[in-house]
Amino acid sequence: MDIITMKNRTPKMLTVTLIAAMSLALTACSQNEEAETIASKQDAVTAIDNQASRNNGAWGGVYMTREELAAPPTNIVDQSSLPVMEDDPELAKWQAKFEIVDPVTREQQTNAFVTTDGKKLYHDSCAGCHMHDGKGAYGAGYYPPLADNEKMESKYYTIGILINGFRGMPSFHMMMNNEQMAAVTQYVMNDLNDYKAEVTAADVEQLRHANPPGYDPSE
Known part of the structure; x- marks a missing residue:
């Protein structure tokens, strides 16, 4: 094509010519091989295993020996070194304290306590709030005194609170039987x-009902 012919062509014709050339080039590329895109690059990336990263000592502030790094992957806290829950000496101590499990047969108790010793029951379950001397306390809340309290003259008043709970005090309906209350x-x-006045299990039976409150004192 000579110079005179090129000069005579309009800009519109030149644009059409360029678009056609680009289309031919793209078609040729697509026929040869699939073009690499951002999406195809992401598909080729292996997913990161954060747990494996932690186990291999990659976290900041975690230092492991060469022997530990060469060992099979495990959690930073080696669960195999922890005692089985049933054999945990701390748990056994509290189970004995609150008699959740029979100390002889190791069977789960129906109630939270085994003893019918009123003094032990009070110091194990009531003194934490009302104090061992029964004089109550102020702190995060108000824990009324039970000692020198004229309301305690009515055994049915005390029994009713043990069965049903009162304000912030939980119900002992499911934790103590009639003899214990x-x-x-x-x-x-x-x-x-x-x-x-003498207090008997029959006194408690008169007030006990079949619909215990929930464990939340607000219920």
Whole structure:
């Protein structure tokens, strides 16, 4: 094509010619091989295993010996070194304290306590809030005194609170049987106060009902 012919062509014709040339070039490329794209590069990346990264000591502030790094992958806290829950000496201590498990047969108890000793029941379950001397306390909340408290003269008042709970105090409906509630009520009346009335399991039975409150005192 000579110079005169090129000069005579309009800009519109030149544009059409360039577009046609580019289309031919792209078609040739697609026929030869699939073009590499950003998406295809991402598909080729291997997913990162964060757990393996941690186990291999890659976290900052975690230092491992060559022997530890060569060992089979494991958690930073080696669970195999932890005692089985049932054999945990700390758990056994608290189970014995609160008699959750029978100390002889190791069977789960229906109630939270085994003893019918009112003094032990009080000091294990009540003194944490009302104090061992029964004088109550102020702190994150108000824990009313049970000692020198004229309300304790009514055994049914105390039994009713043990069964149903009261405000922030939980219900002991599912944790103590009738004999145990009678025993702790007797201790509160006789030892923390000077009331001589006898408290029996039959007294508790009169107030016990079949619909215990939830464990949350607000229920």
